[in-house]
Amino acid sequence: MLTKVLRRLERYIGVDAIRWANISDGIYSFNFHRIGDWKETRFDPCVFSCNPKQLDEFIVFFKQEFDIISIAEAVELVKKHPEKIHGKYLIITFDDGYKDNYTEAFPILKRHNVPACFFIATSLIGDKKLPxxxxxxxxxxxxxxxxxxxxxxxxxxxxxxxxxxxxxxxxxxxxxxxxxxxxxxxxxxxxFPIDGEIPTQEFMAWEDLAEMIEHGMDVGAHSHNHEILANLTQEDIIFELTHSKMLIEKHLAYKVNSFSYPVGSQGTYNEQVTTALANCGYDIAFNFQPGINVNIEANKYDLRRFSIEPSTSISTLKNTLGYAKIY
Ligand SMILES: [Zn+2]
Known part of the structure; x- marks a missing residue:
């Protein structure tokens, strides 16, 4: 309650704008899931991040304020700046691999000539099963x-x-x-039986991903079955990390070195998982918790991402970043 009152007061006297103007150097990463109107779906409305128009506006804002980088550039930064990072870099990421990433997001990214990384759960690719x-x-x-x-x-x-x-x-x-x-x-x-057949869901096809890679997009692994890794046996964790990597590399002739944890909140992965990532040839991994990445070498398997929700606007985003914690 006190924090709320204090925040309102800070906004009133202009502290918000000062905080935004003085955000830290570091890697800022943003996460999207589906692009479209959540009110119109027959399925999970919580997996929609924004509509195409909003995505376009976010990208214009990102281009103005940050240096948008690819996964390869992020890995380079991790290797070059083990202590602290200089400059404000930004990585755009998408999780899961829904078809609208290709039909809605890709044309916008292409038009703005900016890279993004698509983290796919490989069991969903080319499958029509409803998750x-x-x-x-x-x-x-x-x-x-x-x-x-x-x-x-x-x-x-x-x-x-x-x-x-x-x-x-x-x-x-x-x-x-x-x-x-x-x-x-x-x-x-x-x-609660479902009357009639369970409908199908559309995810990207390997050809969609191949075309996106041709235009400078990155593809990362988001496991194979999209299960919470912390709940799995060591053997199953290794399977989730290696099988997804192998399938992407086989289908796309593309070297996979980045990962995003399914669900990605605290407790959905652990040290056993991060050790396995290192052993399976991954250079970096992203969670689903907000924060600015500064000590990137120490946190290379725990990179933070800000989530974009339908209610997020440029002004709420500036506010979030102004008050965000540094890791
Ligand atoms: Zn996911």
Whole structure:
């Protein structure tokens, strides 16, 4: 509460603008998922970052204020500046590999002539299977239940008037459950059967990714099955890291050296995972937590990213960056 009042006061007296004007040198990374209108989807609305017009505006802003770099340039920086970084660099990233990354985001990036890295969960590429988060959201939108408590969840999740928030809370409960997601889906679909066939989802094809690489885009691994790595055995972790890397390298004749953790919040990966990344030939890895990357050598498997949400505007973004922590 006090922080809120203080923030409002700071904005009023112009501290926000001063903070923004004095942001630290470092690597700033931004993360997008889907590009489109979250209000129109039959699936998970929480995975939409912004619409194409907003993406265009963000890129204009990024170009004005930062030096946008590729993954290769980021790896070079990590190698060259082990202590501290000089300059304000920016990396644009997309996670998961939805088709709209190719149809909506790629033309905008190409037009602005800026690179971005697409972190793909390789099991989704060329597959039409609806991923678990979209399947839970789809079930809710079909059946419109107002409360849900799966047997492995600590407590019931209840609708409070905001559909997007309700879906977000159900997905959060599914993520922290110790029970495999397939079992949770089976339980959900026994409680609330889906009438008719489960629809398909569209992800990028290998040809889409090949074309994007030709135009200077990067591709990184986001595991194979998009599971929470901290919950897996050592053997399964190694599989997730090596199989995704191998598939991208085989299909695209492209060397993969970057990774983004599925989900990526604290606790979804651990030292066992970062050690495995180093052993499997990855140079850098990104999480899904906000912050400015300054000590990049020390944190090369823990690079922070700011999330872009439908409510993010240039002005809220400046504010977030002005108050962001340094790592
Ligand atoms: Zn993901």
């Amino acid at each position: 678990w988060w979209d399947r839970i959201a789809y079930n809710y939108k079909k059946n419109k239940f107002k409360t849900l408590k799966l047997s492995s969840w600590n407590e019931a999740v209840t609708y409070n008037g905001d559909e997007r928030e309700f879906v977000r809370s159900m997905l959060a409960a599914a993520k922290v459950s110790q029970v495999p997601i397939e079992e949770q889906l089976n339980e959900l679909e026994t409680l």
